[in-house]
Amino acid sequence: MQITEIYKSIQGESTHAGLPCVFVRLTGCNLRCSWCDSEYTFTGGRRMALEEVLKEVERLSPGGGLVEITGGEPMLQEREVVPLMKHLLDAGYQVLLETSGERPLARVPKQVIKIVDVKCPHSGEPDTFALANVEALQPHDELKFVLTDRTDYEFARDFVLKHALAERVHAILFSPAFEKGASGSRDTSHCLLDPHELAQWILDDNVPARLSLQIHKLIWDPAAKGV
Numbered sequence: 001m002q003i004t005e006i007y008k009s010i011q012g013e014s015t016h017a018g019l020p021c022v023f024v025r026l027t028g029c030n031l032r033c034s035w036c037d038s039e040y041t042f043t044g045g046r047r048m049a050l051e052e053v054l055k056e057v058e059r060l061s062p063g064g065g066l067v068e069i070t071g072g073e074p075m076l077q078e079r080e081v082v083p084l085m086k087h088l089l090d091a092g093y094q095v096l097l098e099t100s101g102e103r104p105l106a107r108v109p110k111q112v113i114k115i116v117d118v119k120c121p122h123s124g125e126p127d128t129f130a131l132a133n134v135e136a137l138q139p140h141d142e143l144k145f146v147l148t149d150r151t152d153y154e155f156a157r158d159f160v161l162k163h164a165l166a167e168r169v170h171a172i173l174f175s176p177a178f179e180k181g182a183s184g185s186r187d188t189s190h191c192l193l194d195p196h197e198l199a200q201w202i203l204d205d206n207v208p209a210r211l212s213l214q215i216h217k218l219i220w221d222p223a224a225k226g227v
């Protein structure tokens with residue numbers, strides 16, 4: 001499979017935020033989100049055999065722990081990434097899969113925790129989540145909505161309620177988009193939507209969502225890669 005990088009860091013998002021995690025970042029994406037902070041994954045990388053990836057994960061986190069398969073869009077390499085996820089599970093790892101949900105998710109092993117990033121109107125990639133994937137969601141999965149403004153928030157709120165998603169998954173995450181190319185200050189000033197404002201909207205509407213901040217961008221320089 002084509003890999004951009006494999007590294008160990010603190011998980012920055014989802015309900016697993018704060019935990020040590022090995023990231024296996026696959027190369028290539030078929031979307032072009034306006035706020036994407038992973039454009040360096042669109043091209044390049046290097047071919048790695050399944051055994052080579054497993055060995056590197058084992059070196060970084062011997063004997064188990066948390067592994068996130070991410071990208072880019074990892075499901076573009078489904079033929080190779082599904083066996084990788086199975087081997088990681090068999091080896092005792094807890095596996096997260098970060099995906100846009102644009103590709104079919106039915107063949108993802110059931111024990112994998114899917115973090116599905118449903119694209120909102122101002123991502124530049126609206127309506128890309130495949131609705132058929134709702135049926136592939138497991139009770140331990142999580143749905144993430146990255147928000148830039150009130151329009152995005154209302155889309156996410158209405159989408160969650162319309163498809164009764166809070167009853168289907170473990171967590172609904174509403175995350176303010178982060179300014180692309182931000183560097184320097186490690187605080188929420190780079191958020192395109194003020195978390196304070198988002199918090200108030202969630203409270204006003206009593207939405208069953210949790211406000212999620214990308215804590216890796218509050219720990220390290222927002223421009224840092226491989227953290």
Ligand code: SF4
Pocket residue numbers: 029030031032033035036037038039071072073100
């Ligand atoms: S799906 Fe992810 S990697 Fe692809 S463009 Fe959007 S944010 Fe970037």
